[in-house]
Each structure stands twice: as structure tokens, then as C-alpha cells.
């Protein structure tokens with residue numbers, strides 16, 4: 383069975399700048415896949431190559447088994463790409479925009495589908511408003527609607543929720559999740575790591591044109607040997623008992639909170655010490671590493687190169 387996306391030895395440069403270096407990546411059908419990385423990592427370039435909006439220097443890319451060099455039209459039909467840039471024709475209203483977009487794919491008489499998508503994107507009451515009068519968040523949702531109108535098997539969302547407010551963002555994710563449950567492959571780039579953590583099954587982290595990690599969300603998070611233990615104290619203390627001197631600790635006197643950073647091995651010992659100590663505890667909270675910790679460890683944002 384062919385993968386949704388298969389990328390082999392892909393390279394892309396802009397003049398002297400190597401934007402993508404030896405990218406190899408396979409995304410299976412039906413995955414909710416996250417493509418993460420700091421600004422300039424190469425995510426949009428990769429997406430543009432998938433959509434035929436940028437030429438690669440070398441390598442192979444196939445979409446549902448179709449090589450984009452051999453049959454780009456067919457490959458393109460399988461994809462619905464929501465670009466990062468808010469480019470919308472200002473002279474058409476959302477309904478006309480979606481009709482026009484359907485026409486590019488030879489689809490006619492799809493008013494029902496258009497209405498369904500406009501409703502899902504909470505744009506039904508703006509269906510006949512000029513696109514130039516839409517807010518930034520509405521334009522972004524119209525771009526999403528445009529990408530979905532030809533019912534593609536693979537939906538690529540490049541920063542789809544930038545500028546979209548929280549409630550609508552939740553509606554949008556519910557709709558995208560539903561599409562994923564129906565079997566669509568979703569590829570998402572976002573700077574909202576919490577969103578990626580909540581939504582994606584597998585994640586690739588890119589940095590400076592390279593893929594530096596690709597794995598399930600759980601495995602990536604488990605690769606960080608860190609637990610955060612937050613303790614709220616009943617009473618203020620000036621100094622922690624000696625038994626805690628080996629642990630990395632942060633004291634926030636203002637809110638009477640002590641935060642320890644522990645490896646998984648240290649936890650048992652720590653709890654024993656806590657029990658023995660004279661510290662009066664009001665509340666305790668233990669949390670595992672987050673996707674953000676993985677991201678910071680693996681990319682230049684976390685000072686990896688310093």
C-alpha cells in the first residue's frame with residue numbers, strides 16, 4: 383500500500399541558502415502528522431514543494447504513490463494545502479471563491495458541500511460578503527475552506543490557526559479531527575506546540591533544513607528524562623534541608639512555591655526525602671516533560687548549538 387507522502391533525499395536551496403538538506407520522510411495514510419520547527423527551519427518550503435509551488439533541486443516526492451515529477455496534476459488533486467500567507471482575491475465573496483476553486487478541479491453544482499464547509503468554518507453568515515471586508519481570522523478560515531472544497535485525501539495546514547481566536551480554533555480542530563477520523567491524512571505545521579501535542583500522532587521536528595527527529599508524540603516526550611515537581615508550602619522557609627541540595631530547584635517566594643526538576647530515577651528518592659523532611663506541604667503537583675521541552679532540546683531555539 384502506498385504512503386500518503388513519501389519523500390526521498392530531497393534537497394532545496396535558494397541561491398546560497400540550503401533550505402532543505404537530505405530530507406527523508408514517510409507519512410502514512412490516515413495519520414495526523416505534525417511538522418514542527420523554529421522560523422526558517424524549512425517547513426513551508428517542504429509544503430510548497432509538495433504543492434508544486436517551489437521546485438526541488440533533487441530527490442523524489444510521491445503523493446499517494448504518484449511521483450510529482452511524473453503526474454503532478456494527479457498528485458495535486460490529492461492535496462488540499464492551506465498556505466501560511468493570507469492571499470485571497472478581494473473581489474469575490476466566500477461563496478464565489480469556493481465556486482471558483484471548485485471549478486479549477488472540474489467540480490460543479492456542489493452548493494451543498496460549499497454550505498457545509500462555510501458552516502464548519504463559521505463563515506455561513508459571511509457567505510456573500512466581499513472577501514476584502516473579512517477579518518484576518520475569517521480570511522484564514524476561508525483559505526481552509528478553499529483547500530477542502532475538492533475533498534482532498536491529504537490536507538496540509540501551514541499555520542492554520544495564526545490569528546484565529548480560541549473558540550473558533552476549537553471548532554476548526556473539531557472539524558479537522560472529524561475529517562481525520564473519516565480517513566483523511568492531516569499534515570500540520572504550527573508554532574502552537576500545545577496544539578500539536580494535543581492533535582498529532584507522529585511528529586517530525588525540523589531545524590535549519592534538516593529533520594532532527596521523527597517519532598510518535600509519546601516516544602518524543604519520553605525521550606526527555608525530566609519531571610517537574612511543584613510544591614506549595616504551608617509556611618515560608620528560608621532554606622531547604624540539606625537532603626535536597628542535589629536537586630535542581632527553583633524557589634518562587636512570592637507565591638510560596640518550590641519547583642524541582644527531576645530525572646525519572648530521582649523521583650523515588652525525592653519522595654522519600656520529602657517524607658522525612660520537616661517541610662509543611664500545602665499542595666504538590668508532578669508533571670512530565672512536554673513537547674515544548676523536546677522542541678527546545680532539539681532545535682537551535684534551545685541553544686543546542688551553543
Ligand SMILES: Nc1ncnc2c1ncn2[C@@H]1O[C@H](COP(=O)(O)OP(=O)(O)OP(=O)(O)O)[C@@H](O)[C@H]1O
Pocket residue numbers: 396399401419420421422423424425426427428466
Ligand atoms: N523564496 C525564497 N527565496 C529565498 N529564500 C527563501 C525563500 N523562501 C524561504 N526562504 C528561506 O528558506 C529558509 C526556510 O524557510 P521556510 O519558509 O521554509 O521556513 P519555515 O520553517 O516555514 O519558517 P516559518 O516558521 O517562519 O514559516 C529560510 O531561511 C528562508 O529565509
